Amino acid sequence: xxxxxxxxxxxxxxxxxxxxxxxxxxxxxxxxxxxxxxxxxxxxxxxxxxxxxxxxxxxxxxxxxxxxxxxxxxxxxxxxxxxxxxxxxxxxxxxxxxxxxxxxxxxxxxxxxxxxxxxxxxxxxxxxxxxxxxxxxxxxxxxxxxxxx
Amino acid sequence: xxxxxxxxxxxxxxxxxxxxxxxxxxxxxxxxxxxxxxxxxxxxxxxxxxxxxxxxxxxxxxxxxxxxxxxxxxxxxxxxxxxxxxxxxxxxxxxxxxxxxxxxxxxxxxxxxxxxxxxxxxxxxxxxxxxxxxxxxxxxxxxxxxxxxxxxxxxxxxxxxxxxxxxxxxxxxxxxxxxxxxxxx
Numbered sequence: 001x002x003x004x005x006x007x008x009x010x011x012x013x014x015x016x017x018x019x020x021x022x023x024x025x026x027x028x029x030x031x032x033x034x035x036x037x038x039x040x041x042x043x044x045x046x047x048x049x050x051x052x053x054x055x056x057x058x059x060x061x062x063x064x065x066x067x068x069x070x071x072x073x074x075x076x077x078x079x080x081x082x083x084x085x086x087x088x089x090x091x092x093x094x095x096x097x098x099x100x101x102x103x104x105x106x107x108x109x110x111x112x113x114x115x116x117x118x119x120x121x122x123x124x125x126x127x128x129x130x131x132x133x134x135x136x137x138x139x140x141x142x143x144x145x146x147x148x149x
Numbered sequence: 150x151x152x153x154x155x156x157x158x159x160x161x162x163x164x165x166x167x168x169x170x171x172x173x174x175x176x177x178x179x180x181x182x183x184x185x186x187x188x189x190x191x192x193x194x195x196x197x198x199x200x201x202x203x204x205x206x207x208x209x210x211x212x213x214x215x216x217x218x219x220x221x222x223x224x225x226x227x228x229x230x231x232x233x234x235x236x237x238x239x240x241x242x243x244x245x246x247x248x249x250x251x252x253x254x255x256x257x258x259x260x261x262x263x264x265x266x267x268x269x270x271x272x273x274x275x276x277x278x279x280x281x282x283x284x285x286x287x288x289x290x291x292x293x294x295x296x297x298x299x300x301x302x303x304x305x306x307x308x309x310x311x312x313x314x315x316x317x318x319x320x321x322x323x324x325x326x327x328x329x330x331x332x333x334x
Contacts, residue, residue, distance in 0.1 A: 004202045041199050045238075048188050053243040055181060056174050056262065066242045069286070070196050071235045089201045095266075095282045103278070147281050 003148050004073065004089040006138070007039060008109075010123050011083030013047070015039040017129035019138070021148075030135055031128050042087065046077055066098060080105055094147050108138050150289060151264040152296070152333040153246060156182070157304065159317040160256030162190030166320040170333040174246065174262060189238070189260060193250060196238040231301055232294060234258075240290055242266070249290060251297035257304075259297050261333075263289075296333070303328045 005028075008017040018039060021028040033039055050065045057063025067076045069092045076094075078086045078101035086101045086109075112134040113119045119131060142148055153173040157166035164186035169176075177185070234252035241248040247266060251259040268285045307325040308314055314322070 038199055038201050041195050042201065045192050045195050045199070048192055049241055052185055052188060052248075053241070053245075055177065055185065056248075057243060057245040059175055061244075063243050063245045066244065067286075068196075068241045069239050069290075070199075070237060071239060073201055075201075093283050093287060095268075095284070095286045097281065100278060100281075145278055145281075147283075 002091045003094075003142060003145070004091075006089075006104075006142065007042070007087040008129060009043055009085040009087065012123075012125075013043060014123065014125070015043065016123045016127070019135070021142075031130055034128060042075065042089075043085075046075065046085065046087065050077075050079075066096070076101060078102060078105065084109075090147070097147075100142075100145065103141070104138060108134060108141065112137065150266075150292070152261055153264065154262040155300070155329060155333060156186060156260040156262075157320065158186050158190055158258040158260065161317065162187050163317065165318065166325075168326065168329055168333075170330055173264065186260075189250065190258065193234075193237040193252070193258070197236040231298060240286065242286065247286075247289070249293045249297075251294065251301075253301060259300055259304075261293055261296060261300075263293065299332055300329065303332065 003021060005018065005020040007015055007019075010016045015034040017031060018033045018036075019028065019030050020033065045068070046065065049068060053063050053065040064079065065077050067074055069075070071092065074090050074092045074094060076088045076090060076097040078098060080086075084105070086105055088097050088101060090097065112131055113129065116131070120127065123129070151171055151173070153171050154167070154169045156164060156168075159165050164183050167179075167182050231253055232251055233254045234250060237252060238250055240250070242265065245265065247263050249261045249263065251261075253259075266286055266289050268282060303325060307322055307328060308320050311322060314320070
């Protein structure tokens with residue numbers, strides 16, 4: 001029962017925020033693996049599976065990809081109307097983190113980044129989401145969840 | 150759990166069999182299904198290479214798995230679990246369907262598309278973080294693995310034992326068709 005990492009991809013398919021949680025005392029890393037192969041492969045996977053989901057699903061209603069799993073991990077995806085993608089990597093036993101991802105977006109992202117006048121509207125090509133308030137608040141929220149450890 | 154559709158992919162990712170057993174999915178052209186099969190094959194391979202777990206990044210999770218099952222098979226001579234899909238993509242959950250992948254030791258992939266899990270699907274209140282359900286999807290995966298085994302059995306009996314079937318080519322057997330319908334409807 002663990003959450004391994006948390007990523008945000010912007011609408012230009014770039015990883016603007018990456019947060020990895022490790023079991024050790026250092027507590028993981030922030031924005032260290034935005035350009036890593038893992039983040040890129042993960043995005044590519046979600047992107048092509050999203051296409052499958054919308055093709056196979058209902059014509060009228062939008063069919064959202066919610067999660068995918070392998071034997072080792074489960075990826076939870078939430079896509080906002082503005083094209084931001086929130087991704088959490090967890091243990092395969094955790095079924096549904098849609099509510100958590102929604103909370104991360106609607107409460108923490110919107111309040112600390114979208115409503116922040118000093119924060120850019122759109123991330124430039126080398127800009128990362130490094131708002132300390134956002135980082136500490138999402139950290140506190142995620143680590144308070146019963147599924148975190 | 151209702152099975153909508155069943156696909157079989159050969160070891161190169163080509164679609165060799167496709168059967169819509171129950172209505173519920175968008176009807177796609179055969180070309181779209183070929184694209185879908187190819188995408189799944191690629192994504193399955195990518196998923197087995199991803200190591201998203203920071204603490205375990207050092208050890209080779211996933212990569213050695215198929216190798217181990219095969220070497221065990223030769224060393225012990227005992228039959229192993231037919232499912233060699235331990236590190237690749239196993240399941241996809243969306244609002245309207247779940248998709249499951251089962252890979253045999255020979256690289257053949259069986260894909261089943263089912264209705265979504267009623268326990269997990271949309272029943273969780275949006276502000277309740279305390280009762281995130283655990284293991285329900287795993288249970289459903291286990292029950293589809295049982296279906297996959299039956300399907301594999303049918304495939305071995307009615308396709309592989311057919312003297313007129315050439316390997317990795319599309320399956321055109323009415324007998325197999327009939328048995329698959331019996332199993333999944």
